[in-house]
Amino acid sequence: MDQRTYDQYCATARTLDLVGERWTLLLIRELLTGPKRFSDLQASLRGLGTGLLSARLKHLEHEGLAHKVTLPPPARTPAYALTEAGKELGPAVLALARWGLKWAMGERRATETFHAGWAVLGLRACFDADAATGLRAVYEFRIGDESFHARIDDGTIETLHGPAQHPDATITMADETFLGLTAQHQTLAQAIETGAAFASGDAEALHRLRGLFRLPAPGSRTDGSPA
Amino acid sequence: MDQRTYDQYCATARTLDLVGERWTLLLIRELLTGPKRFSDLQASLRGLGTGLLSARLKHLEHEGLAHKVTLPPPARTPAYALTEAGKELGPAVLALARWGLKWAMGERRATETFHAGWAVLGLRACFDADAATGLRAVYEFRIGDESFHARIDDGTIETLHGPAQHPDATITMADETFLGLTAQHQTLAQAIETGAAFASGDAEALHRLRGLFRLPAPGSRTDGSPA
């Protein structure tokens, strides 16, 4: 919030003063998987006009959460990237995502937009650090027409937009198949078995992939009983 | 958001549809330390009018995140409490708080309101689970005219408004002293030594208290370099 501060000496309130306005956390979600151009951001965020997007980006720049960069050749086009402070909002965004996976997902509504990148960030939200001890591998995901990769190194994970340089394994599937995984209609292993998804690369890496991500058991928000 | 949904099939966006409106996450922050009455909530949230507070509470009820309760005798007055789904927003709120402690706190501004309860939630944000292995203790904090207690049980912590039933240790200090701890002017141990804070109770519990909370090293948001 700009003018409209909560005016509380409280860490949560101060954070929400900076990133609590409409669209801001979703903008950060977009940038968490790597730098994005103005038009890419607008394309991902239906309903956000150029004026408001411009204002939000300026705000993030002014507050030191993002900065303008020039993409390396051959792109050479302006883009926005998170600063260190901005990147560190990752855990907060992922915590909101984890809650949503458990309590708010259900079926996709007819009007809802979907981008594979959101789901890949969801992978990061479901990442089980314990299951990745001793593992060092790069997985490339090709979902619909987007590609993402996850770099896993002994309990840490990094997910970035775009193809990987030297993936140990590559997993390919359609948007719909990926949606089915989120909705827990089937597991990745099942999708591969039925031919809905294709996996190739290092056998050991593919084998360990099975246990790396753990979706929370969905809870029902309609009553207050423990899940 | 009510009418104004992001309309994205994304866990983060769906969560923000539910709790991303102005005041909502702060309302949840208040309820994370126990049930609160309508007027208490309003008193904690300067600037939130009765109309909007009423609307927000109705929304939380409708979405199954909070419910109306009747406080046990002798109070017997209506109050609002979080459901299981609401309580599970705790990690997300604490993640925002942790970020704020590191990147957004600095000095208290003249106009900012402050309540000890926020700081005690901050304690929970700083809780170091590893440092609490094998510890089982209840600490009562009396800060200014408010009291809170933290129940620690082997790596888990629960912080609630109000005095504890059987505290193992009690720590008393003024608001200003507590503010000094947050601003890292001094540590709790130093405050006790200088007489600004008073501690009593089980010696072992008091000794272990020292290592339980770990404030993040403040970062500077004005540039993008690592802290």
Added chain:
DNA sequence: CGGCATCCATTTTGATACTG
């Protein structure tokens, strides 16, 4: 493509007055 400026209809909010 990458933005900023402007205009306008609609929502959201903030503040206050008022009722059981």
Added chain:
DNA sequence: CAGTATCAAAATGGATGCCG
């Protein structure tokens, strides 16, 4: 207390049009 009713101010969204 615990809210409801009301109204003015601000934020949003959508549609442009403009410029490098």
